[in-house]
Amino acid sequence: MDRMLNKVLRIGQLYDFYSGLLTEKQRDCLNMHYLQDLSLAEIAEEFSVSRQAVHDILRRAEQTLEEYEEKLGLAARYSQERKVLVAVIENLQQLPQPVKLLPEITQAIVSLNSLLEDTREV
Numbered sequence: 001m002d003r004m005l006n007k008v009l010r011i012g013q014l015y016d017f018y019s020g021l022l023t024e025k026q027r028d029c030l031n032m033h034y035l036q037d038l039s040l041a042e043i044a045e046e047f048s049v050s051r052q053a054v055h056d057i058l059r060r061a062e063q064t065l066e067e068y069e070e071k072l073g074l075a076a077r078y079s080q081e082r083k084v085l086v087a088v089i090e091n092l093q094q095l096p097q098p099v100k101l102l103p104e105i106t107q108a109i110v111s112l113n114s115l116l117e118d119t120r121e122v
Contacts, residue, residue, distance in 0.1 A: 085112055
């Protein structure tokens, strides 16, 4: 179960970064299968093709997403940047109270938290 969930999350993340580089049919199939949770049979019926054709489109699209990630690394970079942001926020929040009260430090914490919240949507 965890493996399947991890795959869905992985494909979803890669889809967020690279869907614009896929064909329309690949985007539609991935969207319907992973985001709308439709079965292969339901997607096949929608496109008037066989389940095998949908399966092949999905596998090629998944492979293409992984190849883009291997070459460009946007998802990995995004993940690393989020970790760095979290660490910076935690370090700023652990500053001694008199330093933490400086307006610049307070503003930095607010700005970084806002940036972290904005990146959760990707």
